[in-house]
Amino acid sequence: xxxxxxxxxxxxxxxxxxxxxxxxxxxxxxxxxxxxxxxxxxxxxxxxxxxxxxxxxxxxxxxxxxxxxxxxxxxxxxxxxxxxxxxxxxxxxxxxxxxxxxxxxxxxxxxxxxxxxxxxxxxxxxxxxxxxxxxxxxxxxxxxxxxxxxxxxxxxxxxxxxxxxxxxxxxxxxxxxxxxxxxxxxxxxxxxxxxxxxxxxxxxxxxxxxxxxxxxxxxxxxxxxxxxxxxxxxxxxxxxxxxxxxxxxxxxxxxxxxxxxxxxxxxxxxxxxxxxxxxxxxxxxxxxxxxxxxxxxxxxxxxxxxxxxxxxxxxxxxxxxxxxxxxxxxxxxxxxxxxxxxxxxxxxxxxxxxxxxxxxxxx
Amino acid sequence: xxxxxxxxxxxxxxxxxxxxxxxxxxxxxxxxxxxxxxxxxxxxxxxxxxxxxxxxxxxxxxxxxxxxxxxxxxxxxxxxxxxxxxxxxxxxxxxxxxxxxxxxxxxxxxxxxxxxxxxxxxxxxxxxxxxxxxxxxxxxxxxxxxxxxxxx
Amino acid sequence: xxxxxxxxxxxxxxxxxxxxxxxxxxxxxxxxxxxxxxxxxxxxxxxxxxxxxxxxxxxxxxxxxxxxxxxxxxxxxxxxxxxxxxxxxxxxxxxxxxxxxxxxxxxxxxxxxxxxxxxxxxxxxxxxxxxxxxxxxxxxxxxxxxxxxxxxxxxxxxxxxxxxxxxxxx
Numbered sequence: 001x002x003x004x005x006x007x008x009x010x011x012x013x014x015x016x017x018x019x020x021x022x023x024x025x026x027x028x029x030x031x032x033x034x035x036x037x038x039x040x041x042x043x044x045x046x047x048x049x050x051x052x053x054x055x056x057x058x059x060x061x062x063x064x065x066x067x068x069x070x071x072x073x074x075x076x077x078x079x080x081x082x083x084x085x086x087x088x089x090x091x092x093x094x095x096x097x098x099x100x101x102x103x104x105x106x107x108x109x110x111x112x113x114x115x116x117x118x119x120x121x122x123x124x125x126x127x128x129x130x131x132x133x134x135x136x137x138x139x140x141x142x143x144x145x146x147x148x149x150x151x152x153x154x155x156x157x158x159x160x161x162x163x164x165x166x167x168x169x170x171x172x173x174x175x176x177x178x179x180x181x182x183x184x185x186x187x188x189x190x191x192x193x194x195x196x197x198x199x200x201x202x203x204x205x206x207x208x209x210x211x212x213x214x215x216x217x218x219x220x221x222x223x224x225x226x227x228x229x230x231x232x233x234x235x236x237x238x239x240x241x242x243x244x245x246x247x248x249x250x251x252x253x254x255x256x257x258x259x260x261x262x263x264x265x266x267x268x269x270x271x272x273x274x275x276x277x278x279x280x281x282x283x284x285x286x287x288x289x290x291x292x293x294x295x296x297x298x299x300x301x302x303x304x305x306x307x308x309x310x311x312x313x314x315x316x317x318x319x320x321x322x323x324x325x326x327x328x329x330x331x332x333x334x335x336x337x338x339x340x341x342x343x344x345x346x347x348x349x350x351x352x353x354x355x356x357x358x359x360x361x362x363x
Numbered sequence: 364x365x366x367x368x369x370x371x372x373x374x375x376x377x378x379x380x381x382x383x384x385x386x387x388x389x390x391x392x393x394x395x396x397x398x399x400x401x402x403x404x405x406x407x408x409x410x411x412x413x414x415x416x417x418x419x420x421x422x423x424x425x426x427x428x429x430x431x432x433x434x435x436x437x438x439x440x441x442x443x444x445x446x447x448x449x450x451x452x453x454x455x456x457x458x459x460x461x462x463x464x465x466x467x468x469x470x471x472x473x474x475x476x477x478x479x480x481x482x483x484x485x486x487x488x489x490x491x492x493x494x495x496x497x498x499x500x501x502x503x504x505x506x507x508x509x510x511x512x513x514x515x
Numbered sequence: 516x517x518x519x520x521x522x523x524x525x526x527x528x529x530x531x532x533x534x535x536x537x538x539x540x541x542x543x544x545x546x547x548x549x550x551x552x553x554x555x556x557x558x559x560x561x562x563x564x565x566x567x568x569x570x571x572x573x574x575x576x577x578x579x580x581x582x583x584x585x586x587x588x589x590x591x592x593x594x595x596x597x598x599x600x601x602x603x604x605x606x607x608x609x610x611x612x613x614x615x616x617x618x619x620x621x622x623x624x625x626x627x628x629x630x631x632x633x634x635x636x637x638x639x640x641x642x643x644x645x646x647x648x649x650x651x652x653x654x655x656x657x658x659x660x661x662x663x664x665x666x667x668x669x670x671x672x673x674x675x676x677x678x679x680x681x682x683x684x685x
Contacts (some may be wrong), residue, residue, distance in 0.1 A: 082582045154458070253413075
């Protein structure tokens, strides 16, 4: 897309604000609550933050995967956490909640609704993530071999090292910084201050990935309220606006693309207008430490940009929510005045196959 | 267990999927059963392995099937010191993206190399099929790739 | 070419079996655990919505109308009313009950939602809406935190319920 075309595309957008965000505690194992019980406090909080109820919402969109708990149609029963009677317009994506957010945002662009609830949930603890995530791969050529997500990410990390774009020391430095930053994130699951040289003594899980380069296994949920029109101003004195939003996908064939770059992120960043102004903060959904290097390059972020002040997915990686949480964390930095313009990113699939980029700005 | 604590139960889900493979994947799987490796020519003339009905770069239909391998080059690899129960090999092995001779893309499989110091990017490997009578037309018909000149 | 000749006999590969088995450690959550523990004691335990007052059995922990937690446990009767039913004549994989049999929605006295139960000890051509039924439990030593603790429902002998008493629960 030419710069002029991209600008024209962005120009037609209706301003949409992130009016409220909430997330659960991120824990290794919540074995006490079903999905409804896990979501209810989060949904209650996201409404209470701005003093609204479900009756103020025009549309609901959720992101989750029934494979995680082995409960077919658990996304339908999860609606009980909101209480959708009388019946409400509702949709679901078998994707991270960031994509549910995108769907809600598109509907808000149409102008027929003014407010949407987006939520996502995932418990990784009931099943075996290594096996479940293998099932997102090509079912003919890849899934029958059961490549686990760590192994697949390790192939990408090795390619990055071979290409001279990163080293094991670089990966450890990202992990060390992220989890140190997570010490100030009350929702973080893994937060500590461990120097790089100590981390590099970790064993390999799958070489070249050592334990510290992996995301934690997390149970968690998140919710967000989007608002447009009068409601955006009604619900916030200083709205956080979505000023660019796009997502792109690459081939699922791992051997059919360059694993050391992310053209889908770069394309989404171009359409979302990341480079149209300075970026203060970036919240990047990089479950494996080395992926931050690829994303930073694809988004064109310079060293002055604060990356993942929340600790990112290395601090807590609730599957299906970790991307939505990046957007919520970036919005929080703007709402608090720490940043004027931020970019948030979410990923899905193996080795950064699908990528979503959201640009946020204050006033 | 206190009344306040939630119950737990083990729960097994089994899906006995049987997939139609279509003409191109079917040809590749038939090739595996026959002990040979096939790719498909993409829109720009490149050879895609494993083959797809479409060129992932352009979305165009792919063309003729071409035989590739049996040797190839390791483009990336990852050493698994502790194989998981469903992994193709029970002993430590390397996952590898292997660009077969005559191919322009890499395919994922395993390299049975003995140790992490026995495999490197750029190494040449060759396919090691299961015995003909054990092959069914599936990725597991390839037992592993092995270092070229080495033994399985 | 490899020279294999068996392929011609076998024909091309047209399907691929990709069986999947996944193991989970499932939790029904706090509310449903209370319901299941009640079954282990031979009784039905529901939960009331603090907003609308409706009683759900089993409760999943929220009122699906109001979206608020249901925290008040409510002991329900062992008797209820058949709100609707079907007679199953079709055998299927995993079936453990001899066909034909009656599958019904039973509205327990005190509950605001019906749940599915097996009806026995009545000829299939005599089943009807409004039939009053009672739960027949397994022997005390066989009770578990599972719906398997309820063997089936059978006619309670009471007169049929008036349609007005269950018309809002169909």
